[in-house]
Amino acid sequence: MNRRFVLALIVGAPFAVSIQAADPDLPSAESILDRYIEVTGGKAAYERHKSEIATGKLEFAAAGVKGAIVQYSAAPDKYYSSLDIDGIGKVEMGVVDGVAWEKSALLGARIKTGEERAQAIREARLNAPYHWRELYSKVETAGTDTVNGEDCYKVVLTPKEGRPETMYFEKKSGLMRKTTLIAASQMGDVSADVIAAEYKDFGGVLIPSKVTQKAAGQEFTTTIDAIKVNEEIPAARFDLPAEIKALLPKK
């Protein structure tokens, strides 16, 4: 959720990428996104990542809620994560073969649909920044702004399914610092600001290890402690849980 949540926002839908620059004085969105790939490790480094196992923690500081997170990702877009939140228990999420699901003791099991499903599938894409051309149908440089005092380019990315997301890339370093988006959820649409910070080298790729999400008047932070790259992940790790299988339409 942590890294996926941010990096997957640099993703989109297959083919037909339309690249526009709103202002001729501004760099094209394509060049900004490609620069991001370069400054975070380059094409070859991304291509070496075939799977990842990330561990970290999450904290909803204002409410005093903490938890642990582990997430498994395998190319191209298999994903499983487990959040163990104090006082709530385990919340599992996954994506496999186009099925995006969620399961918890709190709310039971469900299959995501519509825009929420599309977002989950984008977020599940391993090496999402590297695949932005496949994941977004339109990208556009929309101006400049500052994030935490740093001058940034604003890039609006429109996925094939769903509403545009805006990313802020630091002019100086080329690193992505913030994303604003409408997160689709079963409970409704939520405007979110996602701040990416503390980039660290994980297997040759720079990844923001601290991500702060501000949404619905609340703020929570996820911190990645470690990412094991290309560690073998048993195929069964991504299998749909029985409760989810039971919800699939009968063939």
Add this chain to the structure above:
Amino acid sequence: MREMLGRLRQTHFAILSSSVYDSVQGDVEGPGSPGIDLRVLNGQAIVTSLDPGSPAERAGVRAGWIIQSVNGKEISPVIKRLLADSSVSELTLTRAVLARLSGELGETISVTFLNGSNTPTVMQMDLVAPRGNPATFGNLPLQHIWYESKKIGRTGYIRFNVFLDVVRLMDSFGKSIAECRDCDGLIIDIRGNPGGLGVMAMGMAGYLIDKPGLRLGTMYMRDTSLNFVINPRQPSFSGPVAILIDGGSASTSEIFAGGLQDLKRARVFGTRSAAAALPSIIERLPNGDGFQYAVANYISEGGKTLEGAGVQPDVEVKLTREALLSGHDSVLDAALQWIRGQQIP
């Protein structure tokens, strides 16, 4: 700050003393309890139930007895003073009296009751750890959570004191539903339940609803609306459902009862709920106190604002001392009668 927040006359705005967090149970009077639950009926503190195996039960206290004094201090002046203030809720009133029955673990209190024959009866009772398992969530003070489930004839009966301790409570609730496959109805008793985690209402409602896309209500924040959507879950219960509420049923209890009432999935029995349903969070202040503040409004599925109005029962039934003394719970009896009337001949 407490004074200023009090003048707002809104629920879910409060300063929780740091001692609340330091205390084992989260009660400034002390964590020890004799195991008595009570309600103020007609200006008198009446014992309504006893925790199983508690010092009060072992001492022979009975439902329906009137609590006259604790350690020589009369209770009635406290009740009179609080009842004179129209802003004091039933929940606050009950808690104020319960606080006088609490103290440090291992202490002994002397309580004078009026028993069933209206004879003054003095009993010494030890104070022990409250019923249930300690649990907390975030900055909420530690609380003891208990859950009970049983069958009354062919009717399932579930009762729990707070919507917290998610893993244990949701698991217990799911098991109770599974064991109630052949029940003629289900009674969920949330009288005196002050709420807890709002989303637990959605999770529990999922066991009672088999149609996707329904919701209990909507939480309105400054820039976002969140629907309390119900995910149907297995095993589900499709028979008649009665929910029991009273003035001590607040917040998540109201979201749960009000939503299922609006969806016509449950019939609500008892008295009006606490009318305190603002979603809130609690932040710790630099001095260690907790600051609780509302972050949203909540509208039940039928369009009702629960804050200030509460959930109106479909069938209003009040507890009476007389019924309690004769071993009856008039609210529970009314629900049972309704469920039995739903049976298909």
